[in-house]
Amino acid sequence: MLRHRDLLWLLTRKDLRLKYKGTALGFLWSLLNPLLLMLVYSFVFTIIARFPVPRYPVFLLAGILPWNTFAIAISSAATTIIGNGNLIRRVRFPREFLPLASVLSSAVNLTLSLGILLIFALYFHQPLGLPLLELPLLLILQIIFTAGVALILAAVTVYLRDVENLIGVFITVMFFLTPILYPLSALAGHKSAYLVQLNPMAWLITDYQAIWHENRWPDPIQTAAFGVLSVATLVGGWLLFRRLEQRFAEEV
Amino acid sequence: MVRGVSKSYRKYRKRHQSLKEIIAQRSRGDWEDLWALRDISFQVEHGQFVGIIGHNGSGKSTLLKLLTGIMPPSTGEIQVQGRVASLLELGAGFQPEYTGRENIYLYGTLLGMRRKEIDRYYDSIVEFCELGEFMEMPVKNYSSGMYVRLGFAVAVHLDPQVLLIDEVLAVGDANFQKKCFQHLFKLRKRGCTIVLVTHDTASVEKFCEHAIWIDHGRTMAQGKSSQVVQQYLDAVAGGASIEHAAKTEEERAADRDLTIKGLRFLDEDGRQVLMFDTGAKVRIEIDFEARRSLTRLEVGLTVFREDDFRCLDLNLYGTSVDKGPGRWVVDTDRVDLQGGRYVVTLAVFDRMLQRFQAFQDRQYPFTVHDDYSAGGAFYTAHRWSLATPDGLVPLISRRPDLQELHGMLEPAQPVGEASR
Numbered sequence: 001m002l003r004h005r006d007l008l009w010l011l012t013r014k015d016l017r018l019k020y021k022g023t024a025l026g027f028l029w030s031l032l033n034p035l036l037l038m039l040v041y042s043f044v045f046t047i048i049a050r051f052p053v054p055r056y057p058v059f060l061l062a063g064i065l066p067w068n069t070f071a072i073a074i075s076s077a078a079t080t081i082i083g084n085g086n087l088i089r090r091v092r093f094p095r096e097f098l099p100l101a102s103v104l105s106s107a108v109n110l111t112l113s114l115g116i117l118l119i120f121a122l123y124f125h126q127p128l129g130l131p132l133l134e135l136p137l138l139l140i141l142q143i144i145f146t147a148g149v150a151l152i153l154a155a156v157t158v159y160l161r162d163v164e165n166l167i168g169v170f171i172t173v174m175f176f177l178t179p180i181l182y183p184l185s186a187l188a189g190h191k192s193a194y195l196v197q198l199n200p201m202a203w204l205i206t207d208y209q210a211i212w213h214e215n216r217w218p219d220p221i222q223t224a225a226f227g228v229l230s231v232a233t234l235v236g237g238w239l240l241f242r243r244l245e246q247r248f249a250e251e252v
Numbered sequence: 253m254v255r256g257v258s259k260s261y262r263k264y265r266k267r268h269q270s271l272k273e274i275i276a277q278r279s280r281g282d283w284e285d286l287w288a289l290r291d292i293s294f295q296v297e298h299g300q301f302v303g304i305i306g307h308n309g310s311g312k313s314t315l316l317k318l319l320t321g322i323m324p325p326s327t328g329e330i331q332v333q334g335r336v337a338s339l340l341e342l343g344a345g346f347q348p349e350y351t352g353r354e355n356i357y358l359y360g361t362l363l364g365m366r367r368k369e370i371d372r373y374y375d376s377i378v379e380f381c382e383l384g385e386f387m388e389m390p391v392k393n394y395s396s397g398m399y400v401r402l403g404f405a406v407a408v409h410l411d412p413q414v415l416l417i418d419e420v421l422a423v424g425d426a427n428f429q430k431k432c433f434q435h436l437f438k439l440r441k442r443g444c445t446i447v448l449v450t451h452d453t454a455s456v457e458k459f460c461e462h463a464i465w466i467d468h469g470r471t472m473a474q475g476k477s478s479q480v481v482q483q484y485l486d487a488v489a490g491g492a493s494i495e496h497a498a499k500t501e502e503e504r505a506a507d508r509d510l511t512i513k514g515l516r517f518l519d520e521d522g523r524q525v526l527m528f529d530t531g532a533k534v535r536i537e538i539d540f541e542a543r544r545s546l547t548r549l550e551v552g553l554t555v556f557r558e559d560d561f562r563c564l565d566l567n568l569y570g571t572s573v574d575k576g577p578g579r580w581v582v583d584t585d586r587v588d589l590q591g592g593r594y595v596v597t598l599a600v601f602d603r604m605l606q607r608f609q610a611f612q613d614r615q616y617p618f619t620v621h622d623d624y625s626a627g628g629a630f631y632t633a634h635r636w637s638l639a640t641p642d643g644l645v646p647l648i649s650r651r652p653d654l655q656e657l658h659g660m661l662e663p664a665q666p667v668g669e670a671s672r
Contacts, residue, residue: 007361014347014358090340092321093362249323 004094011101016108030109031116034064041181053183055124055213061117062212063180063205066110066138070146070201071171073106077150078157078167085252095248096241099154103147111139117212131211134218138207141223141230145200148233155244158251178202183209200229288314289469291328296447296462298333301440303456303477304449305484306466308617312449315466316340316418319447334413334445337363339403341418348392352383352402355391359406373409380435381405401428408435415439418449426591426621433459452619453481454527485524488516488616509546510573510600510609513539515616530591530622530631536582538598540573540610547572548603551580556614558593563629570603588631591622 020027038060045051045060053059077099081088084098114135121128157163178201179187187193196202203226207218289311296302306312318325320338345362346355356377360370370377378384381401391399407415415436436446436459450456456463456477463477465484472487473480518535519525528534536553549571555564566582596616600609622631637644 003364003366004361006365006367010358010361014350018349087345087362089317089322091345091362092336092338093364246324249317 004097007093008097008100008104011097012104012108015101015105019105027109027112031113034061034068034113035116037064045181051182051186055121055126058117058121058124058126059183059209059213060181061120062209063178065113065117066142066208067175067178067180067201067205069106069110069113070142071175072109073103073146074149074153075167075171076106077102078153078164081154081158081248082161082252088252089249095245096151096238099150100147103143103150106146107139107143110142121212126213127215128212129215131215131217134207134223135211137223138204138211138218141227142204144234145204145226145230148230148235148237151234151237151241155241158244158248174199174201178205179209180205200226287469289318289325289466292466292469292471293328294464294471294474296445299440299443299445300462301436301446301460302448303460303463304447304466305451305453305456305463305481306472307451307488310466311469312466313340313418314469316416316447316449319416332414335364335410336414336416337407337410337412338416339407339418340416346391346399346403349390351390352387352394355402356387356406359403360410363407363410365410377405377409380408380431397428404432408432408439411442412439412444414445414447416447416449419451451617452527453484454525454619457481485526488514488526508609509543509602510549511541511543512598512600512610512612513541513577515539515596515598515612517616517618526617527619527621528587530620531586531588531633534584534587536584536596538580538582539577540580540600541577542573542575545572545574546602546604546609549573549609550601550603552597552599552601553582554597554599555589555594556597557589557629558595561629563589563594586633587620588633589620590628590631591620593617593619 020029038057041060042057045053046056080098080102081095087093087098088095120126153163153167177196177199179196184193184196184202184206187196203222207223207226210216210218292311292315304312304315314323316338317323317340318330319332320336320340321332322340345359347358350358356374357367357370361367378387381398381404383398383401386394386398391402394402433455440446448456448460460477462475463480464474465472465480467487473483515536515538516524517526517528518537519528520533522535525534538551538553551568551571553564553566554562555566557563566584568580594617595614596618597614598610598612598616600611601607602609636647636649638647
């Protein structure tokens with residue numbers, strides 16, 4: 001694996017390049033989608049529904065950018081093994097690099113798109129401060145968690161092609177079970193709050209919101225819990241991948 | 253080292269791929285095991301050059317995949333020591349949109365090279381594949397020959413301790429093949445072990461000291477390459493290696509009155525061959541046995557190129573045979589096929605009964621070798637000249653190297669100047 005480490009970087013670069021190759025706007029496309037969503041949701045929730053959230057666009061972007069990254073990473077990683085059958089059947093290399101490259105390339109996208117968030121935050125006179133220092137930690141934890149999920153999905157999809165479709169449904173449901181459009185506080189007292197609090201992505205997203213929108217340090221216990229869960233997911237996912245990998249060459 | 257290795261594939265009779273079915277039936281489908289390899293054992297010593305030969309579908313390629321580690325064996329164990337490079341199919345791993353340069357890096361790292369190593373070897377790789385001018389061009393515009401060059405050049409620079417090669421060298425032109433084999437020898441001198449899978453018995457005899465013959469997943473023979481190749485050729489002629497196909501054929505038409513016992517190619521000296529040069533005088537012998545005398549037979553011998561292009565039909569109409577064994581002999585003056593791999597289909601049609609007495613679809617492969625390899629199907633003897641006021645001046649055609657790839661045809665030189 002170590003011998004192949006340069007491969008991971010090359011595959012990541014390939015992923016980034018192929019995604020936007022031949023499009024006039026290139027990388028901007030990955031920003032356009034969340035920006036449009038932000039405009040629509042801002043219109044709906046500040047003008048029609050009137051959420052009592054100050055600087056709603058900043059709040060929304062703080063949640064929707066990492067969420068989109070997660071969603072795109074796992075749905076594209078899921079098909080990396082079945083999509084590279086030619087390679088799997090003919091060359092011996094660490095196959096986990098295929099889904100991992102998807103995760104890394106989307107992480108690169110996220111890092112760049114946080115620049116947009118910064119611009120919006122400044123425009124809306126969002127107070128920002130020291131809590132921003134925790135941002136790299138959150139990014140790393142997100143990559144670890146996403147990598148674990150991606151390895152599981154990529155391996156399972158080989159044997160169970162339904163997973164590819166299930167992921168789409170799952171992502172939509174989880175989107176609403178994560179406080180992205182609404183603040184977690186909006187659920188206070190309602191039974192569904194428990195459900196949302198069981199969702200690890202909700203822990204991560206509220207941490208991002210704490211930094212970007214509330215200018216406070218994220219809850220350390222929640223962050224630690226997410227960290228433990230992420231590492232466990234990655235280790236478990238990797239073990240599962242290694243097990244299922246045995247018959248990839250025959251099944252893809 | 254390979255000990256007692258078998259490999260089975262699952263052939264699904266019915267495969268559940270939807271969740272509903274899996275939950276409803278609590279199984280992952282219904283399959284039977286197809287054994288691609290059965291109890292194969294052999295040992296390859298450090299620094300040996302070994303050929304693995306066998307018919308299409310004999311399990312050669314599966315064996316190579318097991319050696320590479322792409323799939324685990326179903327039973328038995330495989331031990332390979334040292335850094336392994338395998339060329340299972342050239343260009344697998346190439347990104348068509350990428351340039352030659354980028355693909356060198358991608359493919360190199362896929363094979364396990366570090367980026368720094370590739371940096372170091374880059375010039376030497378480019379020099380080896382002779383594609384210097386094409387390095388900044390996307391490989392989707394490359395020809396298959398260029399693919400092979402690039403892939404091979406990268407793989408040999410990996411400096412592997414074990415190199416596994418499947419058939420791929422057959423794609424390149426004769427010059428490049430020669431260069432590859434020279435390089436393989438160099439690698440072997442350095443102690444690299446080389447395993448070559450092919451059905452080109454000529455190169456096995458020429459280059460490998462040892463050979464293993466596999467048929468239907470079993471080892472048929474192993475040992476000194478010349479002996480193994482001879483056994484293999486005998487078997488192909490006798491139809492033993494198509495035993496399986498012939499058997500099902502027999503089962504299918506137990507009532508057939510004519511059995512083909514074998515078909516072989518002989519060169520001018522009457523030696524049995526599987527490979528010959530363009531323009532060679534080749535004799536084809538077909539042994540058969542008739543259960544009763546037959547009349548109004550039509551014998552069709554069709555030659556297909558590897559890509560299924562139908563090149564030749566050599567037909568015999570309105571012939572009859574007596575009961576018992578017999579032999580048809582087809583004598584050709586020149587086989588003017590261009591270099592490449594071909595396969596023969598043999599059919600015997602009974603005009604009386606309006607049905608086939610024998611039909612052996614693409615059963616007899618052979619290889620034609622030439623030094624032109626410009627593509628095309630046929631070669632014909634010809635001369636080039638330049639018309640001048642003094643009459644025709646004969647021209648000698650010199651084989652261009654890089655220019656040819658460039659698509660530029662360098663003007664041929666008059667005789668006097670060409671003899672350098």
